[in-house]
Amino acid sequence: MAPMGPKKGSARNAQTNTGKTNSRGGISKRRNGGPVKVDRDGDLNMDASTALTSQSNTKRAKNNPTPSGAATRTSSRNPRPTAKAQQIIQRVINGDTSQISSRRVTRRADSEPAVTLKVEGLKASKAASNQGGGVKELLTFIERKAKSIGQIARPIRITKSQMIGDFVYITTSKEDAPEILKVNNFMFAGATLIITEAPEGIPNRDSTPLSSTALEIKEQLRSVLSTRYDVNAKLLNLSTLGEDPQLNQMGFFRGEATPEKMFRALMAVCDGLFKTPQAKRDAIVSISLAGNNINDVLQVISLTETFPDIVNLDLSRNQFKDLKALQKWRHRLRSLQTLLLNENPIEAANPNYKAEMVTWFPKLLNLSGTQVRTPEQVAAAEAASRPTPIPQSGPDFRDINRVGEGFITEFLPLYDTDRHNLAAKYYDEQSTFSIAVNTQSPHTPNVPLPSWGAYIKFSRNHMKINHANARQQRLFTGVNHIQEFWRQLPPTQHPNLTTQLDKYLVDCHPIHGLADPAGQNPLGVDGMIMTIHGEFDDQEPGTTKTAKRSFSRTFILGPGAPGRNPIRVVSDMLSVKAFKNLPTIAPTQPTTNNQHKEQMLLELSKQTGMTPEFSRFCLDGANWNFDQALASFHEKKAQIPREAFTTVV
Incomplete structure (x- = not known):
């Protein structure tokens, strides 16, 4: 169950005539007594290093002249009935049940x-x-x-x-x-x-104004928190709540579900004390829930909502029997470094529980007093999990008769200004187009993340869209469907490809076996695959807001049908993502060793029959990449002059 009250007849839970309560749990012992400091509005001041005082303590002192250290007596003003306290506790939380x-x-x-x-x-x-x-x-x-x-x-x-x-x-x-x-x-x-x-x-x-009763309960809860906060250790000690005399006097432990509501109320009061997530991180590093008879973390789930970034957590001396009782926190508390589960039934029921818990909390270093990771291992795991761009080895641009160059330099300006005629020229009834949105890609930190409302409903990202029908519906086939879809996409503006080539990476090389639109070659015809990486600005529909995005676009180009444009787009796949600058590509130079170059030169001349002079031209054009130079030779062999060869070929 959630935090429970003291068991009847338990010597450990009994209060002595000195008013002291025996508490064995927690990261550090609770400090009883002492003044409580509040700010001008009466709120709990958790930043002060001195003893803390509150208005509620002052009010109680006037009504109860008991000396410090004497037994706690009933206040002159009796607390509201438990049922009434339960009804207004939601108002204590936020002023509204919703x-x-x-x-x-x-x-x-x-x-x-x-x-x-x-x-x-x-x-x-x-x-x-x-x-x-x-x-x-x-x-x-x-x-x-x-x-x-x-x-x-x-x-x-x-x-x-x-x-x-x-x-x-x-x-x-x-x-x-x-x-x-x-x-x-x-x-x-x-x-x-x-x-x-x-x-x-x-x-x-x-x-939102609260009733006088709600304000009183809220002030009492602040008083409870003030006695349980150690400003120097940044520790919030919520251990053995069932033994707290003030909470018992308020009647929180007289109903079965009341302790859970009380805990939500305490977390809500903390929400009011710390206005921002950073304020919570600065003030609270460690929390103790030791000795509260908790058997399922669902009973205290609001802890992870109020303090999601705590570093140290003590859950010792509770009633957790198995991993299922802890599983609701599996994807929470991602900053947790120390977790104590000592004196829980799970230690005997499942001695191997630690191996599973390590996988739940990626930064966990200490589990129940045992080191399970080193800080260096955590840092290495974090570095390995960060998405990194695929290494770029430079453009591989093997064009045929400048077909790819002519296509891409015409395509980008027309896509920005006249999509209808662009589709009519290069696309036919067999052409396909799809768009995929990558919302998890690396992005430039200083550029605001754009919204994806205009794109996401058409996205064909196969990592997100798993059903065959949905995938098929988001594949646009035929010039008419593509024209209609392009009208729904936001207007764009690409950088000028000829004057701002540094904003693009373009790869292009031949492929074989494309379907012959004329139907004359059953073995297929030659074509070209072209991939371009770059950026563009677009405008959100119905607004004047603009956003910068990165994109990758892959075209498969083939010969057009008889009577139509000689080049057609067989397939067009567009991927859009948050903006990130392209990596700087250094020219690839496999080696600078002159002897190695000479060996490559002789080998290329041997395999191609070209003179050493023309072999050198071929290798220079491929940045002395032998395989690329050999592939380029075979692609352009018919265009090489006869004098380039040592013998007639």
């Missing part, structure tokens, strides 16, 4: 910045009378409609929601926000929804 939701998910450290939207209309709908005010039904409706409008296969996710007054504030990714905005003016349960962006984010939850 804040606690199973929809809330952990934010990844490497995820894109979130977007906040404001939804109006729920209060006027029929769903407002539902349990929870209809927030859950509203979120489900928005996610479903946004997905169907965009006709996209991936799910739309609302990661966080909060109802304040007449508005529901929702948080989502930059990728999903444009799709959700399309639900604006839709009818929901008899009311029209108005969805707009909220650049200012979700309003401060503390700005």
